[in-house]
Amino acid sequence: MRYRVLYFASLRDAAGCDAEEVGSASRDARALYDELRGRHGFTLSAERLRVAVNGEFAEWSRTLSDDDEVAFLPPVSGG
């Protein structure tokens, strides 16, 4: 499968990019995060993040489809 992955805040710094195209055998959001965490050395575990698929919040168990846009969201700090 191919996904477009978006990174923000400390994840963006660790990945060294704001987005990337990822070819992956991972079929759900949690597996994809764990795979990319290993690749980029993210310090935040999935438990501290939220995930969004195609611009809307999603469950970590969400099954992904080809060309989905997946955003990993660190704990927010607006305001």
Add this chain to the structure above:
Amino acid sequence: MFVLSDRPIDAAALTRALAHAAAGACVTFEGWVRDHNAGRAVRALDYQAYEPLAGREGARVLAEAMQQFAIVDIRCVHRTGALAIGDLAVWVGVSAAHRDAAFAACRYVIDEVKKRVPIWKNEHYADGESGWLHPDNTPVAGGA
């Protein structure tokens, strides 16, 4: 109306836009960039947002406030990009027939925006370091 803006916020114009013949109260909140956090001197900060989802989640917060409180109008603008000490980072404004609902709705919106809307703050410290903040308000190692 929830808006992300990469330009300075015009609070006076936003407040005027809340005016309504049925409104007898107006409450606004301004969040400013301060020069310290968690014991460290701050010289500037950046906000980053996941704009499509931040816009939708912000609009949901305002819709909830309209439903929960007896208010006439409610708006929120949040900055993105680079801000200096003293800059207006977030503005919330509410008009209502009476003050109780206006205060409560304003408080609800700023609290929910800080909790839920995908916006992140990167503080630049006087000692040259920087860090992305998280809900416990401490920077995460690896911020550059």
